[in-house]
Structure formats: C-alpha cells, structure tokens
Amino acid sequence: MPFEKVKGTADFYPEDKEAMNQIYQKLRDVARKYSFQEVESPAFETLPLLTAKSGEEIKTQIFTLEKRGKEELGLRFDLTVPQTRMFIAKQKELSKPIKWFSFSRMWRYEQPQKGRMREFYQFNIELFGSNKPEADAEVISILIDCLLALGLTEKDFFIKINNKDLLEGLLLDFIPKNKIEEVTRLIDKSSKISEEEFETALKQLDIKEIDRVKEIIKQKGAPDEVLPYVENMSKNEKSQKGFEKLKAVVELLDKKFIKVDLSTARGLVYYTGTVFECFDIDERFRAIAGGGRYDNMIQLFGGEKTPATGFGLGYSVLSLVLDERGLLPKIDLGPDYYVAIVSDKVRKQAMEIVRKLRKNKKVEYDLTGRNLTNQLQYASSINAKQTIIVGSKDLEKNQITLRDMKSGEEKKVQISEL
Amino acid sequence: MPFEKVKGTADFYPEDKEAMNQIYQKLRDVARKYSFQEVESPAFETLPLLTAKSGEEIKTQIFTLEKRGKEELGLRFDLTVPQTRMFIAKQKELSKPIKWFSFSRMWRYEQPQKGRMREFYQFNIELFGSNKPEADAEVISILIDCLLALGLTEKDFFIKINNKDLLEGLLLDFIPKNKIEEVTRLIDKSSKISEEEFETALKQLDIKEIDRVKEIIKQKGAPDEVLPYVENMSKNEKSQKGFEKLKAVVELLDKKFIKVDLSTARGLVYYTGTVFECFDIDERFRAIAGGGRYDNMIQLFGGEKTPATGFGLGYSVLSLVLDERGLLPKIDLGPDYYVAIVSDKVRKQAMEIVRKLRKNKKVEYDLTGRNLTNQLQYASSINAKQTIIVGSKDLEKNQITLRDMKSGEEKKVQISEL
Numbered sequence: 001m002p003f004e005k006v007k008g009t010a011d012f013y014p015e016d017k018e019a020m021n022q023i024y025q026k027l028r029d030v031a032r033k034y035s036f037q038e039v040e041s042p043a044f045e046t047l048p049l050l051t052a053k054s055g056e057e058i059k060t061q062i063f064t065l066e067k068r069g070k071e072e073l074g075l076r077f078d079l080t081v082p083q084t085r086m087f088i089a090k091q092k093e094l095s096k097p098i099k100w101f102s103f104s105r106m107w108r109y110e111q112p113q114k115g116r117m118r119e120f121y122q123f124n125i126e127l128f129g130s131n132k133p134e135a136d137a138e139v140i141s142i143l144i145d146c147l148l149a150l151g152l153t154e155k156d157f158f159i160k161i162n163n164k165d166l167l168e169g170l171l172l173d174f175i176p177k178n179k180i181e182e183v184t185r186l187i188d189k190s191s192k193i194s195e196e197e198f199e200t201a202l203k204q205l206d207i208k209e210i211d212r213v214k215e216i217i218k219q220k221g222a223p224d225e226v227l228p229y230v231e232n233m234s235k236n237e238k239s240q241k242g243f244e245k246l247k248a249v250v251e252l253l254d255k256k257f258i259k260v261d262l263s264t265a266r267g268l269v270y271y272t273g274t275v276f277e278c279f280d281i282d283e284r285f286r287a288i289a290g291g292g293r294y295d296n297m298i299q300l301f302g303g304e305k306t307p308a309t310g311f312g313l314g315y316s317v318l319s320l321v322l323d324e325r326g327l328l329p330k331i332d333l334g335p336d337y338y339v340a341i342v343s344d345k346v347r348k349q350a351m352e353i354v355r356k357l358r359k360n361k362k363v364e365y366d367l368t369g370r371n372l373t374n375q376l377q378y379a380s381s382i383n384a385k386q387t388i389i390v391g392s393k394d395l396e397k398n399q400i401t402l403r404d405m406k407s408g409e410e411k412k413v414q415i416s417e418l
Numbered sequence: 419m420p421f422e423k424v425k426g427t428a429d430f431y432p433e434d435k436e437a438m439n440q441i442y443q444k445l446r447d448v449a450r451k452y453s454f455q456e457v458e459s460p461a462f463e464t465l466p467l468l469t470a471k472s473g474e475e476i477k478t479q480i481f482t483l484e485k486r487g488k489e490e491l492g493l494r495f496d497l498t499v500p501q502t503r504m505f506i507a508k509q510k511e512l513s514k515p516i517k518w519f520s521f522s523r524m525w526r527y528e529q530p531q532k533g534r535m536r537e538f539y540q541f542n543i544e545l546f547g548s549n550k551p552e553a554d555a556e557v558i559s560i561l562i563d564c565l566l567a568l569g570l571t572e573k574d575f576f577i578k579i580n581n582k583d584l585l586e587g588l589l590l591d592f593i594p595k596n597k598i599e600e601v602t603r604l605i606d607k608s609s610k611i612s613e614e615e616f617e618t619a620l621k622q623l624d625i626k627e628i629d630r631v632k633e634i635i636k637q638k639g640a641p642d643e644v645l646p647y648v649e650n651m652s653k654n655e656k657s658q659k660g661f662e663k664l665k666a667v668v669e670l671l672d673k674k675f676i677k678v679d680l681s682t683a684r685g686l687v688y689y690t691g692t693v694f695e696c697f698d699i700d701e702r703f704r705a706i707a708g709g710g711r712y713d714n715m716i717q718l719f720g721g722e723k724t725p726a727t728g729f730g731l732g733y734s735v736l737s738l739v740l741d742e743r744g745l746l747p748k749i750d751l752g753p754d755y756y757v758a759i760v761s762d763k764v765r766k767q768a769m770e771i772v773r774k775l776r777k778n779k780k781v782e783y784d785l786t787g788r789n790l791t792n793q794l795q796y797a798s799s800i801n802a803k804q805t806i807i808v809g810s811k812d813l814e815k816n817q818i819t820l821r822d823m824k825s826g827e828e829k830k831v832q833i834s835e836l
Contacts, residue, residue: 002506002720003467006491009460011504014518017456035753035782035800038435042427042537043461043493043523044481049421063462064484065493068527073424075461075483086429088420095799097785100432105461109486119460130785138785145776252769302420335453351670358563364453367515367548367556381513382453 008110008118015331020121020315022329023322024103026149027123027313031101034142036125039100041082047072049085053300054078055269057185061108063118075107079124080270080294080310087128088303096129096306103315114320115286121315131295131307133245136274137252139309143278143289144257146313151327157288160220160261161276163246164292166230167262169239170216174209181269183207187217188265217263223250226260242273249274270294274309280321288321289313334383338405339365340375342391350390353400357418380405388418426528426536433749438539438733440747441740442521444567445541445731449519452560454543457518459500461525465490467503471718472496473687475603479526481536493525497542498688498712498728505546506721514547514724517556521733532738533704539733549713549725551663554692555670557727561696561707562675564731569745575706578638578679579694581664582710584648585680587657588634592627599687601625605635606683635681641668644678660691667692688712692727698739706739707731752801756823757783758793760809768808771818775806775836798823806836 005011012020028038044065051059054077063075076082079102087098105121112118125142127135140159147157167187168180175183182205190198202210216233219226227247234243250258266275275292279285291311299305322328337357341350350365357363364384366375372389379387389401394412403410423429430438446456462483469477472495480492494500497520505516523539530536543560545553558577565575585605586598593601600623608616620628634651637644645665652661668676684693693710697703709729717723740746755775759768768783775781782802784793790807797805807819812830821828 003464003470003503005503005507006460006462006464006489007487009462011460011507012458013504013508014455014457017458020458021456033776033778033780035780037432037751038439039432040430040435040438042424042429043525044424044427044537046421046424052421063486066482066484068481069425071424085421085423086431089423089429090431095796099782107461119462127785132785132787134785134787333455358451360451362450362453364517367545367550367552369550369552378513 006118008112010117010119014333018331018333019319019329022331023150023315023319024123027103027146028101030142030146030149031125034099034138034145036099036101036142039083039086039102040104041076041079041086041102043105044073044075045082045085047074049301050074050077050081052081053270053297054081055185058108061110063107063109077106077108078312079104079106079122080126080297080312083124083126084128084294084297084301084303084308087126087306087308088298088301091298091303091306097135098126098128100126100128113286115314115317117316122312123315123318124310124312125291126308126310128298128308129306130309133248133252133274135307136249136293136309139291139311140249140253140276143291143311143313144254147278147288150318150322152321152325154256156281156321156325157257157278158259158281159257159276159278160259160264161246161250161274162260162262162264163242163249163274164265164272166234166239166242166246167216167265169236169242170233170262171213172236172238174212175207179205179207183213184265185269187213187263190217190263220261220263221259223255223258223260226262230260230262245273266290266292270297272296276311278313280324285317285320287314288317332383334385335364336361336385337363338375338379338382338384338387339363340372340379340387340389341366342372342389344369346390346392346395349395353388353390353415353418376403424536426530428535428537432751436749436751437737437747440749441568441733441736442541445521445564446519448560448564448567449543452517452556452563454517454519454560457501457504457520458522459494459497459504459520461523462491462493463500463503465492467719468492468495468499470499471688471715472499473603476526479528481525481527495524495526496730497522497524497540498544498715498730501542501544502546502712502715502719502721502726505544505724505726506716506719509716509721509724515553516544516546518544518546531704533732533735535734541731541733541736542728543709543730544726544728546716546726547724548727551666551670551692553725554667554711554727557709557729558667558671558694561709561729561731562672565696565706568736568740570739570743572674574699574739574743575675575696576677576699577675577694577696578677578682579664579668579692580678580680580682581660581667581692582683582690584652584657584660584664585634585683587654587660588651588680589631590654590656592630593625597623597625601631602683603687605631605681608635608681638679638681639677641673641676641678644680648678648680663691684708684710688715690714694729696731698742703735703738705732706735750801752803753782754779754803755781756793756797756800756802756805757781758790758797758805758807759784760790760807762787764808764810764813767813771806771808771833771836794821 065073271292273293277287278289293309295307387403483491689710690713691711695705696707711727713725805821
C-alpha cells in the first residue's frame, strides 16, 4: 500500500495550486491598494504564547510538538496571535497604524468537515494602532472589496456585524458578570445547535430569563431596521457605548452588504468591541470570514496597550462558494510550444530552439527519448498550444514544421522567425 | 517580558516578505518557461513516510508532533518526500514525465547557523518519469537559469556535479560493499571537517587504503580536465556506467557553470546516479542548492518504479549570496497617495476620493483622527509619493491640494482630474 496523506490535510496538484495562486493574487492586489503590507510568521510558536489569551476551547485544538529543547511548542492556530507577537517586537520603531496582511496556513485538531480541514489556509488582515470606527470600517471594506474582486456580489454574500460591548451590556441587565463569557460562547454556537439544546445549555448555567436571551439574539437584519430597536434595548453604559460604536461602524460601510446580528459573538475569546462574520447569502456554508477588535491582546502579550482589529478569510469555504457560483479561475497550464524531435541527430539543434524560445515562452520538449508519434501524443496530453517539429530535412532549409494543436494545421516556418 | 519567536525561526516583516515575494516570482517565471507546474503539500506527513528512505541522520532532525489520533506525525524536512507521495497517488492518471516546482517551507531540528534555520524555505524542482541525461540536464539548466534571472553570473556561482554510481564504483575497487554507505556519508562531510578528522573517521571504519579515498575525492575541476583522468580510474562496470552518465549530463550543460567534483555525495541517502550542489564562487557560504537522482524512491514508497530527479534551493543561503552581491530587490512599499483630511467635516468626501483612487492606486488615509500636521508626518514616515489634502475651501471649488512628498511642491487639482 502506498503511503497516504494525513487526515484533514490537502494536496494541491497543479490546477488546485494555480487556482489558489490566482485567488491569492487578487486578494493581494486589493490588500495593496488599501496599503496593507504582507508579512509572514513561523509555523510554530511557544505554547505560552498560543494559549495566553485565546480561550479554553482552542487549547484542545493546538497541534503540539514533542519537546526537544526547553521550550514547549505548538503549531499556530491563527495568524492574529503570531502577528501580534511580531508587532510587539517592533512596536517602538514602527509608525502606527500598522496594516498587515498575509495568506498562509495554520492548523487545528478538529473533526474535518466540508470547508474545515486540520491544515487550512487563510487570507488574514490586521490593523494595529487605531480604536476608531474608521479602522473597523477599513477592514470590513477590504473584505467586501476582496470578495467583489473575485466576482461575488451582494447577491452572493453578506456580513453580520455586532459589538461585544453591546451584547455583553444587554446580557448584564439580567445575567451575573461571571457567567457572561460562557453565555457569549453559547450564543456564538446558537446557530449550529437546536433551540432545545441552546435552552438546556442555558439552564445548566442557571440562567433564568432564557426568553430575554432569545429576544436579544433574534435581533438581526438590515441596519436601518434593527438599529433603532436595539437602541431602545440598550439601557446601561456598556450596551449604550457598544451601540454607538456599532452604529458608527455601520454608517461608514456600504449597507447593502451589511446585516446587524446580535447573535454574532465569535468563538475566540480575545475579541473586544466590533465583531463580524461573512457568509454566503443563503448561509449554506460555514463562515467565509470572521474577525473583529482585540484591543486587549497586545498589552496582555507584554506590549504597550494598542487597539487592534482584523479578520481571517478561510480559503476552503471561499473556494466552495466560488465553485458553487462558477467563479473559480479557469486553469490552463499547457505550454505555448512543445518541441518534438524527429531523431537524435537533430537533438542539439532542437535544444537550441528550446533554449531561445524559453526566454519568453513556456516550452516543453522530449526528455524521455520517445518516438515522434508518442511525442505528439504527449504534447496533446499536456495541452500544448503549438508543436514545433524539428527534423533534419527541414533543418537543411533552416526551417521547422509548426503544428497548431487545435486545428491540426501544419506549416513550414523559418527558425529565425520563431 | 513580551513573548519571543522560537529559536531557529524567522519573522518576515513587510520588506523581508516583499523581497522574498519578488525572488519567488522570478524563480516561478523561470520554472513556468520550463513548463514546470507548481504544487503544494501539507506541512506534516506520517512518520513512516518521512523515515522510510532518507537515512538515519534525518530521523534525529524531524520535528514530531505529540500523538492525537492513531497516526504518528512529523513536520516535513524536505519537499521531495511529500511530492513523491503525491506523485504516486496519481501515478496512473498523470502523463509522464511530470515536472513540478514549489516554493515553500520545511523544518529540521538542527543547530541554527548563518544560512541554516530550523524553519527554512526552499525553491524545489522535481522531474518524475525520465532516466535520461536530458532530464538531469533539464533540472540543472533550470537551476542555472534561476540564478541568472536573479542577476548572478558565472562569476558568482558554480555547480559541482558527480555521479553516485561512479563514486561508489571507484570505492568498491577496495572497500567492501557493506561500508560504502558510511564512507559515502563521510565523503559528503569531508569538506566540512579537517583532513585529520576525515582520516580518523575512515580508520574507525577499518578502511586501510585511505590515500586511495583521498585520491578519488580530490578529483575536482573543469569537466574537460577532470573527466579524462576519471575515465582512466573507472575499471569496474558500476564506475564505468556512472562515468558515462556523468559525461552525458555534462555534455548537455553550459560548461562554464560546471565543475566535476568526485567528493560531492549529498547527505540524504535516497540519491542514486547524478548528484550536484551549487555554491557561491568562493564557497564562502553553505550550498545554495543541492539535488540529484532518486530512481528507487517511488518504488520503495509503494509506487510503480519510476526514475526521478530534482533539487532544492535554500532561500536563506540564496539571500545571503544575493545580499553580498548587492542583488537583493530594492523594496519601496510606500503608497501612491496619502489622503489627508483637514477636518471631520470633509471626511465623507475624502473617503469618497480614497474609494475611487483605490480602484487602481495604492492609497492610505487617516484612520486615527490625527490633526493635519501629524497626518503629513505619518504620510512621510510611510514613504507616500504624493499627499492629497482635502479641505472644505478647496472642496467648494471641487478641488484638492496635491503635494509631491519629495519636492514639497503643492498645486491645486480638480477632483475630476485625479
């Protein structure tokens, strides 16, 4: 039995890799227009960093390495944590705000599902150094522009936006402070479990006013409809502050892409303030992207207190959505020319032609010593556009035979004209 | 104390990442002209695969993961092993030969040194399905063209080439078969240890004719000088076969880049036949690239016997060499425009300008609510080319003030002309 790849990982064969490259290139183009700069961090980090501020659930999902030296190491599960470490290391010398993007992979030990792998790629955006709604709007706008650049429209996706201060403030009216984190985590899961399971879990936390929780999280829809109602619900300082921020961010955005959704809470506990998730319009897939503010992380990691916001966009779900919409890049990897060699006598001259053409064309030739028929078959199998047949009779007249592989037409061409 | 990165890993800040991107892009362009296709494999593989055919030394260098499920996993230490697995998985349906490249990272637990990290990036080339000298010449030619594309010349680098059958055949004249692997590994290390250490190690292996070993491995130099002498040394079938292959490969290459070097043996034991290493001309750094044939691996991994050849080019040493030659890309990440906002009143119009310009320009604007002076300072610190100053008086005339950040010159420009 041949060896197999590890469960939850994917091999990218040439068509897959080229599709990923083209999508990455489009995302990168948008990021650069927004003046985000690309960075990359190592695959593994120390466990104390990885487990510092990301909650209990993620600890069970980290791939840890067997100990070699003194340090305990684990594979990164997101790009926010390592890039925050990178930011802190140069915090003093960098001109704030800092706008970073990356497209890279990370790892989580989870049950593999459609759109969820143990090794997965994300396009990632971080913006360090602004607590303004403009910063949140900037990262949400770039997310929208990225998806538009890939051919998606407001008929294909939307963004759910919320504010954790608003949500927590509303809950604090009737839920004790020490239960807020757990209730918030439950709310984050509420769309993935049944109403009954949700209620049971709330009861287990000894939450009495279940209907009030349900009333809060059912607030979802167009900003102009939902915001006025939510404004009336907000009574304490925390929820009012959160509401104002949410409203300010929404005002800066193109509202046709936006739904306010008070059930959006994000799984990772490091988020503060603005949180958002992007879905395909029918919510048939997992979230395409998710993010928000994490204003406390830098200080908790030993840096100077700095507000921050950003998101991660998963390549796996993105490509499922693009595929369903017929928007995956069309890939043609065939060479411009295949140079066929009639006999070994002309190999040297053929290689000379190959060498010259390769200065600006994609060229393949026979590396296996096949006869002409088999060479032409191979040229066709790799989708070569044209074949140059090099034979000794032609060479006497300094010419070759050029065959168009689609029409099958052949003509003699002077070598100097190639 | 803030958290630190793991020993032997590197952070790529924007300038570093952009330099890597530009180099990667040049390598990719060359690879595509040669009709190689890009692939990517997972970061980790099963340990049985990783340890199947790569020798004892590498086993001590694999970063293994703590066991979660049934499988034992380790981080890949090269790209050849995982890509061979990928090839085998689709061996039946793929048109051979298969030409794959990648630019990606891998991991080895070694003592970090200049040009050697525990997490490192390689440009990698594999050619499956041809045992011809043309295939070896193809991969060595692409290596040469890659380095030329980066601005290096024959004054900067050269390639040592050898054939393992030739070397082993010559050794078999006076060394028993069961010691060949260990002696070959010693020869591979010979340039990194003293002559005395080399002799002592040979004695420990009970090798009597140390001078004969030394006579073999001192054969190095221009092909036309070394090959005739080596031809006379080759007496048994194995060394003669190896010699003929070596000569055939060399004949297909541009000899000004090539030295025949009988001490080149490659550390990984999976190599068969042609082996080669690329160095800076003075051999002041570690090898830039190394590779060769591995005709047995596919069969040993459970596939149908298929010849294969390829190489890996380390980004770390490559960038040291390019840096020393002044050939690292010059990086300018500054935006085309910085849009400065005189007062909050004009923010909405300013953002409209930002949005329009971002369709094809790289644009930054104020996300922090700074005053104009601080905005201009920030624009200068991020190396913006021009600043667009948006104020209410100008807006009344549908214009903005455009400042060239180099000359400091300012002029009024109609918004419609931007």
